[in-house]
Amino acid sequence: MATLSEARAGAVRRLIELAPDNVIRRLETALSLAGRGDEAMARVQDMVGEEMLDRRVRAAVFSPLTPLCRPPPDQMQRLAFPSAVLGLTWAALKRTVPDLVAQAQRAFATLRMEEEPPEVFDDLCRRAAEGLAAGEAAFAPALEATPAPLRPRYTEVMALAPLARQAVRRLPHWVRTLSSEHAAGIRVAFGDAVAVGEDAGPPFMEILFGHLEQPFEVLRLISLVMDKPSDRYLAGSELASFGERLLKDIDRRIDDVRSFDPGCGLDGGVQLARSVQVATLTINEFETWLSINREGPWGSRLHAQMRALASAVEARLREVEPAVTMVMPLQPSRSKATRGRPRLTEAPDAYAVAKAYALLGFLYESRHSASYGGFAVVRSKVLEALDPRIDQYAEDLLEQMHEDPALEEPVRGRLELAADFLGLVRDPRAAEIVRRRAAAAGSPA
Numbered sequence: 001m002a003t004l005s006e007a008r009a010g011a012v013r014r015l016i017e018l019a020p021d022n023v024i025r026r027l028e029t030a031l032s033l034a035g036r037g038d039e040a041m042a043r044v045q046d047m048v049g050e051e052m053l054d055r056r057v058r059a060a061v062f063s064p065l066t067p068l069c070r071p072p073p074d075q076m077q078r079l080a081f082p083s084a085v086l087g088l089t090w091a092a093l094k095r096t097v098p099d100l101v102a103q104a105q106r107a108f109a110t111l112r113m114e115e116e117p118p119e120v121f122d123d124l125c126r127r128a129a130e131g132l133a134a135g136e137a138a139f140a141p142a143l144e145a146t147p148a149p150l151r152p153r154y155t156e157v158m159a160l161a162p163l164a165r166q167a168v169r170r171l172p173h174w175v176r177t178l179s180s181e182h183a184a185g186i187r188v189a190f191g192d193a194v195a196v197g198e199d200a201g202p203p204f205m206e207i208l209f210g211h212l213e214q215p216f217e218v219l220r221l222i223s224l225v226m227d228k229p230s231d232r233y234l235a236g237s238e239l240a241s242f243g244e245r246l247l248k249d250i251d252r253r254i255d256d257v258r259s260f261d262p263g264c265g266l267d268g269g270v271q272l273a274r275s276v277q278v279a280t281l282t283i284n285e286f287e288t289w290l291s292i293n294r295e296g297p298w299g300s301r302l303h304a305q306m307r308a309l310a311s312a313v314e315a316r317l318r319e320v321e322p323a324v325t326m327v328m329p330l331q332p333s334r335s336k337a338t339r340g341r342p343r344l345t346e347a348p349d350a351y352a353v354a355k356a357y358a359l360l361g362f363l364y365e366s367r368h369s370a371s372y373g374g375f376a377v378v379r380s381k382v383l384e385a386l387d388p389r390i391d392q393y394a395e396d397l398l399e400q401m402h403e404d405p406a407l408e409e410p411v412r413g414r415l416e417l418a419a420d421f422l423g424l425v426r427d428p429r430a431a432e433i434v435r436r437r438a439a440a441a442g443s444p445a
Contacts, residue, residue, distance in 0.1 A: 022370050025052070057101075058090040061121045064164035065157055067210030073254065076215045077245045079206040080147055081154055088142035089128050089158070095138045099125055122162035133404060152197040156203045163192050164207040171208060174224070175217045183224045190225045198253035200237050209242065215249070215281040218242050223289035230291040231298035243290075246282055253279040257312040257418045262323070262358035265352050271360030272316075277369040279309055283371060308375035313366065317375065317382050323356040324386060324421060328393050328414070342366050342396050344410045353417070362425040386425045394434050401441050412438065 007074045107118040131139040132155040167189045193204035292299040327348040370376040401411040415438045423431030
């Protein structure tokens, strides 16, 4: 039976401690599927299990700060620390207050999701903040792993973690059920944070910002804290950076529409339309939760962004019909009184097909933002032109397949395109009708 020497066990443990969380999770799964095996395998499995449990406890203790120490889910500028700093801070706590860490581990073992986190979690965050602020040797690795300009801020957010833990639990109610009671709650929490330190308001808001489902929801919190300030007042306040970042994000999304490469296909077009929707929602949040002055520092900028966004989207929408026509070519008609029939002599170009899918996906998904975004009229005109065009193309293809069974193979490929396109222009049921008719047309009598 294979065994693991103490030296090798120590080396394996150090490797396990250094491995990223996703690697440890995969290793834990792989070892559980492999079974206990021999003594060496069982020991490694135990070490991985202990490390995974330790990381779960660490994540629970530092949960208010976790979003600040992992890659952001979007391109929004955020306060961010290296992913390793929480692990290094936790290692320092295990060396300096092992009894407190053990207490947290015991509390975690019986903690239920709906229960209030135990006080020991906050005690550990406070102890970490003290160690970081005092520059204790055990906490030096965590500070060294943090960029020098961010070291004071890391200490600040660690000190604010106990207050933020309570606020984060209430955050979904604060941003979705905007009652006077919840307004009072966020004001009290923000006031408590400022009591911790004179400049603690922005870092406290940064912590909450990291936990929001949508970045623009931070404007709701700011509005509640500052009682719906004007854009001029907020732009000159300590919380101005949140508004500035959201405005820059709108600019980025407008640039994405202008520089979009439709060769990315359907998913790319859908994602671009969803990005446009986020931009329109963000603009709406500004107008809803702040007192926007058309001549103010942000009001004038928002107005320009609305025009630029609508212009960029309309330019893309006008590309849809030519793109669809490119992959649905018709034979020249001998008479002006009759239309040409679908041309089947050559397969559609792959890039042209991808482009048509991307632009149709953008057209379809933009229905959510068209009215508020100011491009509903152009979108409607494009739909009105495309619907009969694609519908007639499908009818002509079905007729050609009925007249000449030898054309079934090239016709079927184009019918599938027509079905997909009609589904994106009208609705998914229209696509299914075309597919059923195509299947029936090819069935033996």
